[in-house]
Amino acid sequence: MTKRINRWSILTTLIALLLTVPLWVLVSFVFEPTNDNWAHLSDTLLPVYIINSLWLMLGVTIGTLLLGIPTAWLISQYQFFGKSILHWALLLPMAMPAYIIAYTYTGLLEFEGPVQSALRTVFETQTVNLWFPEIRSLGGAIVMFSLVLYPYVYLLARTSFANQSQSVMHASRTLGAGPYKTFFKVALPIARPAIIAGLTLALMETLADFGTVQHFGVPTFTTGIYRTWTGFGDTTTTAQLSILLLVFVTALMAIEFWSRKKAQYFTGHNQPLRKTLPTLTGHQSLLAFSVCLLPILFGFIIPALQLLDWSINVASTQLNSEFFALVWNSFSLAFVTALITISIALLLLYVKRAQQHTFIDNTVRIAGLGYAIPGVVIAVAVMIPFAWLDNTVDNWARTHLDISTGLLLSGTLFALVFAYCFRFLSVALQSVGSGLSQIKPSMDESAKTLGANNWTLLKRIHIPLLSSSLITAFILVFVEVLKELPTTLILRPFNFNTLSVRAYEMAADERLADAGLPALLIVITGLIPVIILSKLIGKRHA
């Protein structure tokens, strides 16, 4: 028995090691001496980068929590008008790449945009732009990120709220705590790990973003990383800066972990989820509806309409077979990556669960760090080992076999999918992990006593119980890959194009109208699984 478990541990460690090779590549640069680009950066822009990044993180934290938690609470605790649609529609903004929403709002709110034009007509003045808030600013960036990233908080908080034992809330009420105190002192703290997990994803994505902050003229830490690379062509400093970013993220995670100390956050008894929710009526129902509609309106409907408006003019010329190839490429890539990433996450988490060993725990934690690294850095960090391996094999073959194997892995879809897996494993780990933590060891044991072998256990107990978190993980990774730009742009093979690359190339050429159609299709392709799968989840919970 012990021997078998050890084999699994070794396998897991190996997989985690292989997957994190890009990370080790980056780490290896830390040991190289810093060059004068470092000195230059820290003398000039590094403080600005850091301050902007901190403000951005603070703002996005507040924004995503403000949008994500009330909506999650309302959806999980009450019945009200439109809930059946809102509960999945609240996920829609997730399908909107941050830089795309940034472009659409720039288009809407700029001087010639419809909003300012309308204001000028209404107030009969030409000076609207003098007092109209500038969207391309730090504040604007915070709003944009909050609008597209709150679904992470919403999704994980909703599940947590829904799973909380109702009697805990009632206990709080009988102890003299009103609805507000109950929410803040009981429901919220119990949901804290889930909320933090969602927030972590949102913040890591914020930190890794380049497109939005670049367009808005807000230089962040990632701007620094890009600039060091593209401006100075300095891989070493780029890698060192990325590691600095990672250390920062890890430190934040560690602080949160330790502040939780011994407190455990699952409620002891698995109560049936079927609880009758109070129905809101009249004003209350309308208010709840509005609170939930608002983020969808600004995070999805308005930008999607803007994209639609841009697309309609060009749809007739652009919607050809080549375009459908883009859709297919994007879809299949996202689909395959999501499957593989979830499989790896499952394997890692199961071994972690079976082993209960600090070493394995940490291995899994490290394997999940990829999300905080900007896509472009990951791409380079993936290229380096793959190219090295290919060239070494080729060299050996040339010497010994007198043939050239060429590049076996570099520039293939394999390298691309590998990079995605490393980058998005954290997303899968977070949601599958929270699901797995609900399956208590006693369930395994009781199933075993009923004669279930490992396979039956997995099939009949775990997969049904995990299905909703697996589905969630699938949606998240799928949509992430669909939106992902820098990794795809840098690692893709010849003649392989995706929707996000197309949208970017148009947008980067400042042809926003032409970027509309591919961007809209990213959103639509992302919608398909979101809608289908949330229906599935809904059915399971009904």
Add this chain to the structure above:
Amino acid sequence: MKLNLKTIGAFLLMGAISFPVYADLEEVNVYSARKEQLIKPILTDFTQLTGIKVNLITSKADALLKRLELEGINSPADVLITTDAGRLYRAKEAGVLQVSLNDTMKKRVPEHLRDADGYWVGLTTRARMIVYAKDRVKPSELSTYEGLTDSKWKKRICIRSSNNIYNQSLVASMIAHKGKEKTENWVGGLVENMARKPKGGDRDQIKAVAAGQCDIAVVNTYYLGQMLNSNDPKQVKAAQQVAVFWPNQSDRGTHINVSGIAVTKAAKNKANAIKLIEYLLSNDAQTWYAKTNNEYPVIANAPWSDTLKNWGEFHSDALNLTQLGNLNNEAIRIMDRAGWR
């Protein structure tokens, strides 16, 4: 257990289907920093004309360069296309290019638009010009890039971020002509006169001038050209509110940059690569760029688009573009120190 097998299986499958397949047919592999929409049509024409298949990856220049470096002698790429001379210089320095210019090419393209050692050649030229609000600025008020630091322009200039390579190249050219110290003063003066923090792209600067947020902007020629020829009436309207001014006509000329092409050191289809370069320097291809994207041809007799003709001829800076790459790092540092975000 099963899941794990599945994972491995999926990996193997991915590996198998994604194996690069190099067929025997005539082909040429292109790494392009030019966006797909501005290179694919012309490559399709090339294939139709010659029967040589073109495989294309478009990406960011630095990523392609890194990829070339890492892939080394096994790189599948035959040619590298960039949208600025600085990156070509960097590629040459990194040792991933080879000499490819033949006499025909040298004859067609003026000396300052190609590499002195024959590693790369410019394909199109774009100028970094000044645009001004027709109603608020008289062209007589404008003179040179250097003149932009005059206090009369305080809070009146729009220019995009220093992350942008064209701004970096502009500053690099300034260093080449005026030296570091004067350039640093100039950048500082320019930052002083900026109407707002740099944000958005070149089109946004033109729109800002049209909207009255600033009175002059420094932009690349083709962005204004694209706006004037846009389907969107709002863009056309904004573009029509500004006029073009060619700076430094009485001295060194307006700063230009090129999009360019080079053959990689690892090229396995060098002959085809050279055919491609020759095609891109042909009258047809040069005219296409002028017409489609309002970029200036590098060959003498290719016709200009109406938009380009309207702006008129101008005297361009004959600085050897290799210098731009050479001085790029220095330019960024100066901009960082002067607070050009």
Add this chain to the structure above:
Amino acid sequence: MRELHINQIESRHQNTVILNQISLHLAAGEIGCLLGPSGCGKTTLLRTIAGLQPITQGNICLGEQTVSSDCVHIETESRNVGMVFQDYALFPHLNVADNIRFGIANFSKKQQQERIRTLLELVDLSGKETRYPHELSGGQQQRVALARALAAKPQILLMDEPFSGLDVELRESLARQVRCILKAEGITALMVTHNQNEAFAIADSIGVMNAGELLQWGSSYTLYHQPNHPFVADFIGQGVLIKGTVCSCSQVHTALGNLKTNVCDDFEPDEQVSVLVRPDDIIHRDESDWQLEVINRVFRGSHFLYTLKLDSGEHVLCMSQSHHDHEIGSKIGVKLEMDHAVVFPLQQENTT
């Protein structure tokens, strides 16, 4: 602590009546218990008192204050009721001391400390202040839940199946402990359970509920010996109903002979009725002439429970000391020892 008055309350959920015309009264310091099968509405009744469930008719008064009626609904948090939940509902993110502190956040720090110390002593958990709920055993968690509910000195303590998660051994001893604690603090309490032994161990008064109605409210002795409804008779203790005919105001005729009763107000002479026979009404005496056939027997450790067949074919139960071991099919001597027969209107089916 206050007295509890419940008058004629009704509660509905989506047009289904969950509680139907329920009235009961608990004096200050009295411990009441609601017994009944699952789904009888007993937990709902508890929740209406806590204010977690609205009522549609009637009123609930705590002391002088009406807390619920068709037009009044004081929110749960303003009622100062303590409640112990079936799953204890301890806050998993707070340790023992903080769980208890939750309801007394308005006390001064010193008072809080003092109260926590007293309560933990009371529930015998001193020294466990910094433990988290998941680090405690079920019985300990239960006691923390009790301490937490008592912390703010509630007007009334409500307990919803507080012992159901514990093993049988622990249940009764804990129930007795809880009774001691409640009596020591002089707390008015109402508990819900489906286990009569728990109810007997803890309660002064017991109510039996079925299908949303409170059938009887009284002491355990009354419920056992003078049940007013066949359901109560069945739910409390064991027994069977046999047929009888009313002879007079004070006598009823059955297969066991003529039994003494008091049915003047309820039945006419010659009316067919059902008569409750408890196992302890029929005593086994080897020397008795009255011999009945053994149909079934169950060994209960301290005694045997025999099922005997009467001449009428009806079955009755009989308890005997455990060394009186008789085979099924044999006949044993019995003696009737019944003060007053409990008589109900004729029931369609015999209950056992």
